[in-house]
Amino acid sequence: MALLRAATRRVVIFLVTVLVASAVIFGIVQALPGDVALATLGMGASPESVDALRVQWGLDRPLALRYLEWVVGMVHGDFGASYLTGQSVVSQIGPPLAVTAWLVGLSMPLSLLAALPLGLVGAMGRRRWFGVSVNAATHVGLAIPVFFVGAILTIIFAVKLRWVRANGYVPLTTSPGEWAIRLVLPVASIVIVQACFLARYVRAGFIDVLTEDYYRTARAVGWTRWRGLWRHGIRNVATSVVTVIGLQLASLLVGAILVEQTFAMPGLGSLLVQAVRRRDLMVVQGVGMLLVAAVLTVNFLVDLAYLAIDPRLKRGGRS
Amino acid sequence: MSVLRVRDLTVSFGRRHLVAVDQVSLDIEPGQRLGLVGASGSGKTVLASTIIGLLPDNAHVDGSVTFDGQELTTLPDREFSAIRGKDLTMVFQEPMTALDPTMRVGRQAAELVALHSESSQGTTRQLVVDVFDRVGLDQASRIVDAYPHELSGGQRQRVIIAMALINRPSLVICDEPTTALDATVQAKVLRLLDEELASVDAACLFISHDLGLVASLCSDVAVIHAGRIVERGRTEQVFHHPSHPYTAGLVATASIDKVRPGERLPVIEDFFDPSTVDSAPPSESTNRPHRRIRRSR
């Protein structure tokens, strides 16, 4: 039952963090320079008409009250409505969210899938040519910005070879083929950079295991080099990689937003940029909250994963 | 035929070829127990690791090790792995860290069986419980489901011994299997090792710097000093009439008749003056001297 208690504690921490994050986001967005009413009516508008619009949108009411309304609404799944269009934020976020979610959701597991063998080879061959070259390659991959990778891939595969298309996005439900063809390059750009990043942690994790007594035991009982390292090393590697993935998700989201721009995909990035430009604060708040909640949720899952991976943590603290 | 034949084995480390084991030859007959005694840093663990083929990458090996007639020093990893854990097993010096902390101990033992046979899961579990039972682990059926951190040092070492015996090997290398345990546990574990080796009829290379232990467990003994075997013979013979000055010094520090198994002996360096011996003296500054005897080719 220690596991249950540990899980409960993490749920409480999660909820408190989300609440604090919502206050921070609300505060920052409200403090942003510029005024939605003014932005809407244009610089030449009379102060009276601006004030009238502010009253109409409820912007004249106290901050604390508006914050409470917003939070209570979100608990019920209502993120408010855009000041400009009157459209609900949820319906505006929906389609771009799908784009970004596909990008991140496909990139992350694929990066991991590529990073595991790269790291394993890099660790096992760390004093041999093949491991050293893999390691060098991951360093190179890491030094290149993700949008640059995207541009190079576009030139090769979309412009020169014309294998795939590098522009825009087609929903899966509209045409699975088109959907896939347009996702290949953006996903590949993210995967290349992320896999190189993760591979370094995988490698370090496996190198740790190589020096552990229990790896020697694994060898002594008859495991071959590679299979023994995989079998008795993967859990150790999982602990560090899971941590990194948790920390990395925020930067992955930023990377996805950059990649969306490179490939002209209508994802959360474009939505956010557009909303900030128009001072559409409800949308900015909503997207911000979503991103924060996504990162926190992943960190929460990471904490739970630790409990599953390392039996020593179930008792609280390593022994 | 000998189970193990070591001939002119020289092991050195790194670019500078620092020699740790120097021209060692020894034989172990089926069922025989050979004690290997020597001071810390004399090369005991390196010799054992060479035999079982688990030296670090930076080691250079010269000479020959044959096991059941098969040359091991040149054996490919895949074929060597089929022997390790089955016919040739090893009990390591450190029970606290030798087990995978993220895996239940029963599973680690079952893995050993599965690696070397095609027996089914169900019967393997029963086999593991039986062997745990035999090595004196109370409530073996519960201990198989424990993680290493849930066991005491003595229990872990019993698990490790059980793992070394579970496939009925023909040779078990024990590298100071009890130094990490306290005296009472040490005595129990040794008695058990003695019985279990006899019951599976395994030969044993028993490494220790404790003469008392070796005398109680081994019929024969080899004395290693600065990487060389300086003396070899029947245990009583060597201890009562040592022919090499190093052995004489070793024996002088311990009157083995009075020593009970498990008791810590005075260290040889307290008494033995290395300058009286022809071979390279161990350096005095560190516990694990990094001696440079000569360059091997």
Ligand SMILES: Nc1ncnc2c1ncn2[C@@H]1O[C@H](COP(=O)(O)OP(=O)(O)OP(=O)(O)O)[C@@H](O)[C@H]1O
């Ligand atoms: N990986 C290594 N690289 C370089 N030198 C090593 C390595 N392993 C062991 N040596 C050296 O080999 C020598 C013998 O070490 P070994 O571990 O065999 O001693 P030992 O007799 O087992 O001592 P102890 O009783 O303390 O276990 C030491 O001088 C040690 O420094």
Ligand SMILES: [Mg+2]
């Ligand atoms: Mg040793």
